[in-house]
Amino acid sequence: MNLLEQFILFLVSLVANTFSAFSGGGAGLIQFPVLIFLGLTFGVALATHKVASVALGIGAVLRYFRTSRLERQFVWLMLLAGVPGVVLGGSVILLVPDRWAEIALGLLTGGLGIYSMLKAQLGQSYDPINRSRRGFYIGGLVLFFLGFLNGSLTSGTGLFVTIWLVLWFGMDYQRAVAYTLTMVGLFWNGSGAITLGILGDIRWDWLPALLLGSLIGGYLGAHLALKHGNRWIKRAFEVVTLLISVKLIWG
Known part of the structure; x- marks a missing residue:
């Protein structure tokens, strides 16, 4: 690629990635379609996008490192439940058409945004719930499914993790986004990148620009999330979910 294309x-x-890190997911809404528009096939664009998304997690971790309140039990839950789902989803997606899955995901994503809009106090305070063994089992099962979606689809799956942590475990948006950016952005996307890299192809010459943008965007978005708090994150979450819904349904 020439310098102009790398800059784009x-x-x-x-x-x-700035919007994704601020709202709790959705980098694929913009980045993935652009890769296809610039000439990559679906499989190559997906694998390249996943590799670049790892830098989003690294950038977020750098910002959250000093102020993080991540609890060890949730870190392990998201690793043990989510990563196997990501690997399975990444293994399956290259074998099956995904149009109907994208439409269904788009409808569900839009529903999440509308639900959040109707619940004014959703995710505005930290009210721990479902911390029993049964609660963690159910929470982990859903995280496995969300990991599968993360490995197989491109847009919006981080948003599902964010809203699940808010709804099921009673987290506020700021705390949930911190988990999504660090665990999904770094470890889930890293697992997906490795899986797709082994099974598919990656455009390595496109990655320097993508990685740099993801790294800076991840740090900047995490900084904005910490600075502006739950209400602004909630609004950004709602806007991004509705945009992703439209993108997935209408392609």
């Missing part, structure tokens, strides 16, 4: 990739990645 960097800007796309920066914008996509």
Whole structure:
């Protein structure tokens, strides 16, 4: 790629990952379609996007490192339940058509945004619930399913993790986004990148610009999330979910 194309990739990645890190997911809404528009096939674009998304997690971790309140039990839950789902989803997606799955995911994503809009106090305070063994089992099962979606689809799955942590475990948006960015952005996307890299192809010459944009965007978005708090994150979450819904349904 020439320098102009690399610069365009960097800007796309920066914008996509800044919004993603602030709202709790959705980088694929902008970044993935652009990769296809620039000439990559679906499988190659997906694998390249997953590798670049790992830098989003790294950037977020760098910002959250000093202020993180992540609990060890949730870190292990998201690793043990989510990563196997990501690997399974990444193994399956290259074998099956995904149009109907994208439409269904788009409808569900839009529903999440509308639900959040109707619940004014959703995710505005930290009210721990479902911390029993049964609660963790159910929570882990859903996280496995969300990991499968993360490995097999491109847009919006981080948002599902964010809203699940809010709804099931009673987290506020700021805390839930911190888990999504660090665990999904770094470990889930890393597992998906490795899986798709082994089974498919990656455009390595496109990655420098994408990685730099993801790294800076992840740090910047995490900084904005910490600075502006739950209400702004909630609004950003609702906007991004509705945009992703439209994108997935209408392609």
